[in-house]
Amino acid sequence: MIHTTLVGLEPTTFRLLVRRTTSSATNSPKTNIFCKEAIICMYILRVILSLVTALVLSRIDYGNVMLAGLPTRQLCRLQFVLHAAARIIFSARKFDHVTPLFHELHWLRVPERITLKLASLVFRCLIGTAPVYLADSINRTDVETRRSLRLRSSSLTAVDVPVTRRSTIVDRAFPVAAACAWNSLPSFVTSASSLSTLKRHLKTYLFAMSY
Numbered sequence: 001m002i003h004t005t006l007v008g009l010e011p012t013t014f015r016l017l018v019r020r021t022t023s024s025a026t027n028s029p030k031t032n033i034f035c036k037e038a039i040i041c042m043y044i045l046r047v048i049l050s051l052v053t054a055l056v057l058s059r060i061d062y063g064n065v066m067l068a069g070l071p072t073r074q075l076c077r078l079q080f081v082l083h084a085a086a087r088i089i090f091s092a093r094k095f096d097h098v099t100p101l102f103h104e105l106h107w108l109r110v111p112e113r114i115t116l117k118l119a120s121l122v123f124r125c126l127i128g129t130a131p132v133y134l135a136d137s138i139n140r141t142d143v144e145t146r147r148s149l150r151l152r153s154s155s156l157t158a159v160d161v162p163v164t165r166r167s168t169i170v171d172r173a174f175p176v177a178a179a180c181a182w183n184s185l186p187s188f189v190t191s192a193s194s195l196s197t198l199k200r201h202l203k204t205y206l207f208a209m210s211y
Contacts, residue, residue, distance in 0.1 A: 049089055061113060065174060068178075069177055082102075082107065083098045086102060099211065106207065108206055114181075116199065116206060119181055119185060121134060123190075125138040126159075129195075139159060141158040157190040158183055159179045161183065185205070189201045
């Protein structure tokens with residue numbers, strides 16, 4: 001288990017904690033050694049987690065909207081990378097189940113990470129903070145169309161899904177993939193008042209749906 005208080009320690013605070021833990025006159029040498037080793041192990045865990053976040057998660061999340069609509073077998077290859085990263089953090093064996101590890105780390109799977117990025121970009125398009133070339137491709141759905149389609153996103157934030165002739169690579173384009181992802185979300189997510197609120201609600205929702 002990751003102790004969040006110790007994982008977030010800065011180096012100076014960490015050294016001070018070790019000194020205070022082992023300096024008490026009432027502590028036995030064995031207790032001092034145990035406490036020091038335990039704190040060092042948790043600090044190392046914090047460093048490993050930081051490295052994994054910087055070197056693995058950031059690479060998977062960078063530009064992952066381009067992965068929308070990829071075949072499952074392709075996404076599975078990226079998912080295996082996340083599995084390996086989680087096992088490294090917890091020193092788990094190769095065939096250990098990773099779901100408890102993902103739950104402890106509060107990590108989303110690759111498909112949900114893509115949905116999170118798509119929805120964040122749609123929200124930015126709707127509030128006017130996205131690049132123009134993206135904002136121009138997202139349009140709100142009028143009331144009559146929303147009622148006839150019975151969209152799950154029943155708030156005024158539902159967006160149009162461009163019509164495509166057949167299921168092809170066109171369906172992977174941002175206007176189609178982003179609109180489909182956005183309209184599939186519940187209204188308590190899409191009606192968020194800010195981007196940070198949207199991400200918080202959406203991650204909680206996707207995490208609950210995944211696990």
